[in-house]
Structures are given as C-alpha cells and as structure tokens.
Amino acid sequence: MSQTSPYDKGFHISWDQVHRDSKALAWRLDHQGPGAGGEWRAVVAITRGGLVPAAIVARELNIRVIDTISVKSYDHKNQIEAQVLKAPDATLVRDGDGILVIDDLVDTGRTLEVVRARYPRAHFATVYAKPKGRPLVDTFITEVSQDTWIYFPWDMAMQYVEPLRGAS
Numbered sequence: 001m002s003q004t005s006p007y008d009k010g011f012h013i014s015w016d017q018v019h020r021d022s023k024a025l026a027w028r029l030d031h032q033g034p035g036a037g038g039e040w041r042a043v044v045a046i047t048r049g050g051l052v053p054a055a056i057v058a059r060e061l062n063i064r065v066i067d068t069i070s071v072k073s074y075d076h077k078n079q080i081e082a083q084v085l086k087a088p089d090a091t092l093v094r095d096g097d098g099i100l101v102i103d104d105l106v107d108t109g110r111t112l113e114v115v116r117a118r119y120p121r122a123h124f125a126t127v128y129a130k131p132k133g134r135p136l137v138d139t140f141i142t143e144v145s146q147d148t149w150i151y152f153p154w155d156m157a158m159q160y161v162e163p164l165r166g167a168s
C-alpha cells in the first residue's frame with residue numbers, strides 16, 4: 001500500500017460527459033464484432049466501474065445479453081492485489097470470442113491483465129485510459145496522464161465552493 005499518492009491531478013467527469021463518452025465508445029465498436037455483420041455476442045461489464053458505460057454501450061448497440069465480472073483492484077486510491085470476486089457464466093463467455101468486455105478506465109492495466117488471462121479472445125474496451133494501461137485495451141475514447149485521478153460522478157456529490165475572493 002503506497003503512502004504517497006502517485007496522483008497529482010484530478011479530472012472530474014459529469015454524468016453528461018460520461019454519457020457522451022460512452023456513446024462515442026459505442027459508435028466506435030459498432031459493427032466491429034467477429035459475428036455476421038460485425039455483431040457482438042454479449043457484453044461483460046467489469047464491476048463496479050464498468051456497469052454504467054456497459055449499460056450505455058449495450059443500449060446503443062442493442063445487445064441484450066449482459067453479464068458481469070467483479071474485480072476489486074483498489075482500496076480507495078491504493079492499489080491492492082486484483083481479486084476476482086465473481087466470474088461471468090462460463091458457458092456464455094467461453095474463451096471470450098465475440099464478447100465485449102467493458103470497464104470505465106484502465107490505469108496500470110492490472111485489472112484488464114487478470115480478465116484477459118481468463119478470456120484471451122474477448123475485445124477489451126474502456127472509456128478512459130492512462131498510458132501504462134493502454135497496451136491492455138483494444139478500444140478507448142479519452143487518454144489522461146498517468147498522474148491524473150479520474151473522479152466519476154457516482155463517487156461525487158455537489159458541495160459549496162468558496163468564491164475566488166473568499167467568503168464575505
């Protein structure tokens with residue numbers, strides 16, 4: 001567990017932004033699957049962060065079969081050993097062929113490494129990517145620097161902010 005955070009910067013994402021970026025991901029993946037007409041057989045969301053983008057992509061691409069793989073890789077901002085807490089249906093996913101695995105972001109790539117080892121023929125897509133994790137992801141939308149922590153809307157709440165010239 002690291003005591004000093006490797007994240008100097010913050011990138012705050014609104015619901016609207018994550019919706020737009022997830023739709024952009026869907027457009028990029030449309031007709032790119034290995035099935036007839038470029039169809040995908042199913043979506044597998046890496047929970048929990050992948051659930052929101054997976055729902056948006058599945059809606060855009062009219063994919064009705066959705067499963068989850070639960071991987072925990074962080075305790076707040078501290079990276080821990082990646083643990084698979086729940087696996088998807090093995091008869092559905094098989095070796096991953098035709099499966100679209102979706103996560104919110106790739107950071108060090110450790111989470112995708114663990115999932116790729118299980119489903120080597122799946123297609124791996126994230127909305128956001130950091131440089132270290134890029135080689136592990138097949139399709140993504142926006143890259144941020146490695147020292148940036150991405151703040152998602154489901155982890156945030158609106159709060160009072162002091163005016164530039166201080167409170168009066």
Ligand SMILES: O=P(O)(O)OC[C@H]1O[C@H](OP(=O)(O)OP(=O)(O)O)[C@H](O)[C@@H]1O
Pocket residue numbers: 046047048049050071072073074075103104105106107108109110111112133
């Ligand atoms: O590329 P990596 O360095 O492995 O980091 C990326 C992973 O970390 C976060 O998940 P987390 O384990 O925090 O769980 P959560 O999705 O439930 O928030 C994020 O949602 C990715 O799944």
Ligand SMILES: O=c1[nH]c(=O)c2nc[nH]c2[nH]1
Pocket residue numbers: 074105107148149150151152155
């Ligand atoms: O909310 C998150 N933002 C991040 O930048 C990140 N990196 C790993 N895990 C993360 N979770």
Ligand SMILES: [Mg+2]
Pocket residue numbers: 046047048049050071103
């Ligand atoms: Mg996650």
